Amino acid sequence: MPNIKKYAAVNTKIRYLEGQLLSAEDYEELLNKERVEDILLFLKNKEEYAEVLKDIDEQSGDLAEFELLLLKNIARHYEQLLLYFSGTYKKFIKSFLIRFEISDLKLLIKTAIKGEAFHSVGHSLISFTKHSTVDFNKLLQSKSLEDLIENMENTPYYNLLKPFLEESTDRQLFYMEMSLDQYYFRKITSFIPKLDSEDRKVFKKFFGTYVDLFNLQWIYRAKKLFSISPEEIFNYSLPGGYRFNEDSIKELSYLNTDNEFIDRILKSDYFFMVDNIDTREIYMERRTKRFLYFLLLDYKKKEQFNIMEFVIYLHLLEFEMRDIISIIEAHKYGYTVEHSKQFLIRKV
Numbered sequence: 273m274p275n276i277k278k279y280a281a282v283n284t285k286i287r288y289l290e291g292q293l294l295s296a297e298d299y300e301e302l303l304n305k306e307r308v309e310d311i312l313l314f315l316k317n318k319e320e321y322a323e324v325l326k327d328i329d330e331q332s333g334d335l336a337e338f339e340l341l342l343l344k345n346i347a348r349h350y351e352q353l354l355l356y357f358s359g360t361y362k363k364f365i366k367s368f369l370i371r372f373e374i375s376d377l378k379l380l381i382k383t384a385i386k387g388e389a390f391h392s393v394g395h396s397l398i399s400f401t402k403h404s405t406v407d408f409n410k411l412l413q414s415k416s417l418e419d420l421i422e423n424m425e426n427t428p429y430y431n432l433l434k435p436f437l438e439e440s441t442d443r444q445l446f447y448m449e450m451s452l453d454q455y456y457f458r459k460i461t462s463f464i465p466k467l468d469s470e471d472r473k474v475f476k477k478f479f480g481t482y483v484d485l486f487n488l489q490w491i492y493r494a495k496k497l498f499s500i501s502p503e504e505i506f507n508y509s510l511p512g513g514y515r516f517n518e519d520s521i522k523e524l525s526y527l528n529t530d531n532e533f534i535d536r537i538l539k540s541d542y543f544f545m546v547d548n549i550d551t552r553e554i555y556m557e558r559r560t561k562r563f564l565y566f567l568l569l570d571y572k573k574k575e576q577f578n579i580m581e582f583v584i585y586l587h588l589l590e591f592e593m594r595d596i597i598s599i600i601e602a603h604k605y606g607y608t609v610e611h612s613k614q615f616l617i618r619k620v
Contacts, residue, residue, distance in 0.1 A: 312325065316330075321345070335604075339593075488542055591618065
């Protein structure tokens with residue numbers, strides 16, 4: 273009964289918002305549009321996207337601007353739903369907004385390392401919100417990477433990033449980005465013990481699965497694509513996995529060859545990530561997101577009046593955004609409808 277009372281209002285809002293998500297028929301119509309401009313016009317007539325896309329020029333073909341607007345739309349929904357929570361749960365929901373803040377910090381760090389002017393990327397930031405822990409107007413006045421970090425003093429990121437100023441330029445971006453990702457995941461994980469028992473149980477399992485997939489992709493790419501030591505691979509993996517605990521991740525990090533790693537994954541519930549050698553590199557990320565998509569649909573059938581309804585909706589909205597971007601990119605490359613479908617998270 274307490275959970276029904278706690279989630280009644282927010283779930284009513286979520287169900288209304290879910291009704292604005294694209295249908296399978298909408299997907300088919302988007303896939304069959306002949307021009308990108310037609311895709312944008314179609315979306316402008318959808319309630320979910322009408323407001324956020326009202327000022328975009330569909331003739332411009334600026335995919336970066338379009339993607340930024342969709343990301344801002346997701347952040348807007350987090351902030352809308354935040355109003356339905358209080359106390360620890362409000363702080364928990366606000367921790368999800370950190371990912372947008374971190375995305376902006378990564379952009380500013382890249383800009384600094386390239387030696388470009390910060391004001392040139394000001395229009396590309398997501399996080400100018402009242403919930404941001406960073407004064408981005410101040411950061412945009414920075415003159416260098418050192419200046420940027422100093423301007424983060426009195427934020428959670430100052431002590432996190434400052435040590436890497438001593439690293440060589442070619443390693444700074446890697447260390448800073450990985451540390452920011454770790455901070456985000458650890459922040460969310462820190463709230464799990466504070467949730468009510470039902471919420472704690474269901475969210476811990478879901479988020480642990482998310483962590484598993486993140487770690488397996490990270491270890492695979494670190495071994496396959498980068499010259500990274502086993503110690504660093506393990507140190508930049510995340511704690512809190514559901515099927516792969518800390519000892520398992522350490523063991524995977526120290527395996528000598530790619531084939532050993534792949535053999536271990538093939539014997540796990542996540543075999544789908546690596547079972548097709550011909551398409552492993554191209555579709556690994558899509559397969560992990562599709563796995564999560566179907567997992568969320570399964571939760572949707574079973575979980576009511578707990579935190580997962582919030583989690584499910586915002587993940588489905590983000591997956592829809594990713595699919596829209598993939599459809600537009602597929603149009604630009606001249607892919608057939610059937611080929612385009614292979615890049616989608618949602619199966620249509």
